[in-house]
Amino acid sequence: MREIEELSANIHLLILKSELTEAAQEIEKELRKLQKKRAGLRELNLKMQLLEELLEESKCPVCGKMISELDTPSIEVELGRLRSEYPQISEKLKNIEDKYYKYHNLHSQILQKLKEIERLSTGNIYELRIKLHEKEEEITNLQKQIRRISETLKNAGISLVSQTENKISELQYEIGKLEGEAGRLSGDIEKLENEKKRLEKKLKLYMSKGSELSEVEAKIEFVDNIKAALEEYLEYMIEKRRKEIIETSSEIFLKLTNKKEEYVGFEFSSQNDYKFQIVCKDGSRPDMDTISYGEMEVVALSFILGLNKYSQIKAPIITDTLFGRLSPYVQENIAELFSEMDNQIILLVLKDERPGGKTEIDSIAPIFKHKICKEFIIQRNQINRESSIFEGKVLVGD
Amino acid sequence: MPWAGSKPKIYTGSKDKYEELVKDYKEYFPTYSVLFQIAAAVGIVLDQKKELTKREELVNTYSIDKDGTLELLMRIKYPDLSPEERLEELEKYAEAGIEVIYEETVSSGHFDFRKYAEL
Numbered sequence: 001m002r003e004i005e006e007l008s009a010n011i012h013l014l015i016l017k018s019e020l021t022e023a024a025q026e027i028e029k030e031l032r033k034l035q036k037k038r039a040g041l042r043e044l045n046l047k048m049q050l051l052e053e054l055l056e057e058s059k060c061p062v063c064g065k066m067i068s069e070l071d072t073p074s075i076e077v078e079l080g081r082l083r084s085e086y087p088q089i090s091e092k093l094k095n096i097e098d099k100y101y102k103y104h105n106l107h108s109q110i111l112q113k114l115k116e117i118e119r120l121s122t123g124n125i126y127e128l129r130i131k132l133h134e135k136e137e138e139i140t141n142l143q144k145q146i147r148r149i150s151e152t153l154k155n156a157g158i159s160l161v162s163q164t165e166n167k168i169s170e171l172q173y174e175i176g177k178l179e180g181e182a183g184r185l186s187g188d189i190e191k192l193e194n195e196k197k198r199l200e201k202k203l204k205l206y207m208s209k210g211s212e213l214s215e216v217e218a219k220i221e222f223v224d225n226i227k228a229a230l231e232e233y234l235e236y237m238i239e240k241r242r243k244e245i246i247e248t249s250s251e252i253f254l255k256l257t258n259k260k261e262e263y264v265g266f267e268f269s270s271q272n273d274y275k276f277q278i279v280c281k282d283g284s285r286p287d288m289d290t291i292s293y294g295e296m297e298v299v300a301l302s303f304i305l306g307l308n309k310y311s312q313i314k315a316p317i318i319t320d321t322l323f324g325r326l327s328p329y330v331q332e333n334i335a336e337l338f339s340e341m342d343n344q345i346i347l348l349v350l351k352d353e354r355p356g357g358k359t360e361i362d363s364i365a366p367i368f369k370h371k372i373c374k375e376f377i378i379q380r381n382q383i384n385r386e387s388s389i390f391e392g393k394v395l396v397g398d
Numbered sequence: 399m400p401w402a403g404s405k406p407k408i409y410t411g412s413k414d415k416y417e418e419l420v421k422d423y424k425e426y427f428p429t430y431s432v433l434f435q436i437a438a439a440v441g442i443v444l445d446q447k448k449e450l451t452k453r454e455e456l457v458n459t460y461s462i463d464k465d466g467t468l469e470l471l472m473r474i475k476y477p478d479l480s481p482e483e484r485l486e487e488l489e490k491y492a493e494a495g496i497e498v499i500y501e502e503t504v505s506s507g508h509f510d511f512r513k514y515a516e517l
Contacts, residue, residue, distance in 0.1 A: 008432045012439035013467055015514045019443055020467070023474050106474060113467055 010120050017117050024110040027103050034100040041093045044086055051079040241310060242268070249306025256298050256333045266299055276303065294325040301334070308343065316344040323360050324350065331364050339368035351377075351394065365395045372396050400466035401459050405482050408434060408457050411450040411493060415500045426509045431461040434492050437499055438468060440514050441491030448494040459485065 053061045055075055060067070067075070086092075250265025257263060262280060269275040269288070276299050277285050288296075301322070308315065323331050338345050351359040359365075365372075377392040410416060416434075419427050427433040434457060441447060463469055472484040479487065503509045 008426070008428055009435075011432070011511050012435035013465075015436065015439035015443055015511055016467060016471065017515060019439075019471060023471065027474070106470070109470055110474075113465075113470065116465070 010117075013113075013117050013120060017114065020110050020114055020117070024107060024114065027107045027110065031100065031103050031107060034096055034103065038093065038096045038100060041086075041089060041096060044082065045089050045093060048079065048082050048086075048089065051075055051082070055079065245303075245306050245310055247306075248309050249303045252305050252337070253299060253302035255337065256302060256330055257295070258327055258329045266302070276300075292325075294327070294330070297322060297325065298330060305337065305341075308341075314343045316346060317341075318346045318348070320348045321350055321360065322347070323364070328363065331361070332367065335361075335364035335367035339371055359394060362395070369396060400463050400469035401481060401485060405485060406459050407455050408459055408462055408485075408492075409450060409453040409489060410434075410456045410496070411452045411454065412496050412500075413454040413456065415496050416456060419496075419500060419503060423503055423509065426503065430457050433496070433499075434462050435468070436511065437495035438462075438488055438492040439495065440498055441493070441495030442471065443514050444494070444498065446494035446498070447487070447490035448497065450489060450493055 050061060054067060055072065058067055058072075059065060246267055247265075250267075253266055254260055254263065264279050264281050266276050266278045269277040275288070277288060278291065278295075278299065279285055301319075304317065308317070323334070326334070347361065349359050349361050351357060372395055375392055375394050375396060376389050377394065378387055378389045380387050416430055419433060420430060427436070468488060469481075469484070472488055476484050476487055499509060
């Protein structure tokens, strides 16, 4: 094709060859005319120049022969005639010369072009086009053959061509369907790929969350372990404290009781409750339901005081007519113990209402008198059936 | 440059014919420039010119006459016209030429330039 393109670029020159030749011929004619004209004008110009010189120098510029005065008028007449007949001959001659050279130049250019055109090889383009033509003819012949064969087959009743064509159509339809299916599947694959990517992202997220979960589980396990250890430690501490409390309470009990020779202390009756059990020196344990109320109160007070020792808060201690059932020895011991304590102690005691009547702690009051802060008297109005309380001085003062 | 200083573009009123011939008969007319040259040459040898009914841009002027033959011929034919005017005359020759070429090529399926070269 490129070869054809290159060769085709000169086709117009081949077409124009006759036109150029004709133009060249026309110009040649023109040149010949101009040449003739130019020669005539040159001759006339030369004649006029000779006549002018003859008149100026009075002798022939060619042979040097002198002219007579009789010849001069006739020469002047001739020169005048020529001047009037051919005015501006020099300019005309110059114009003719210019025109001649212009045409001559064009003629040369045309000849040059014609030479170039002569050199152009059109053989190749003919060959190429002949080949192309041959191929086209071959194609046409083949198409004719196909049509003929097809016709023959049809005529023979074997619609093989038709069948084949049908088969081709079916296959094309099938291919179309499959292509459609392939397109659809490609779409599905793409969707699935996207879904896979999305799930992978999600999985990654879950995995990271899973690791967080494991971390939390580990922390929970750690906390559980700590909790178990703390519980164990707490149990140990409770047990230890329980022992300490009971030991301290026992010590207090031994200080307070009047049976120092008989008892070694008391304990909790079992691991799970806080019922008290007095322990004798011989290891026996008296039935707690049969001991006196006074002893029971001493045991209870001992425990409260023992507990109080280990308490972070110094809770106030309130006793309600505690001393009435106790022996004077035990009363004194309690009074001494109370006088040594830092807790606020509120003692509810009975007083003989009769004039000059005493309270139940009058005998031990001197032991903790210096620690009594305030005294109150609760008086019952039996008519109105109401009680009133007021500050008084019973133990301190008098 | 043969047409230096002239108008830079070549115009035609038959662009559709150029398009069809270059598209369908590439073996004869590989480019618009080649087809314009041939059309102008055919118009000149048949001495037929046609006015452009519309002016559609076809090719650049420098591409249609690289060796200056068309310019030389137009200078000989129209010595008194300006280069621009000569180009317009050349377009008219090509406009007539393309019609002849189109008729022949489309009806026969071939274009044989030799019959114009032999005129």
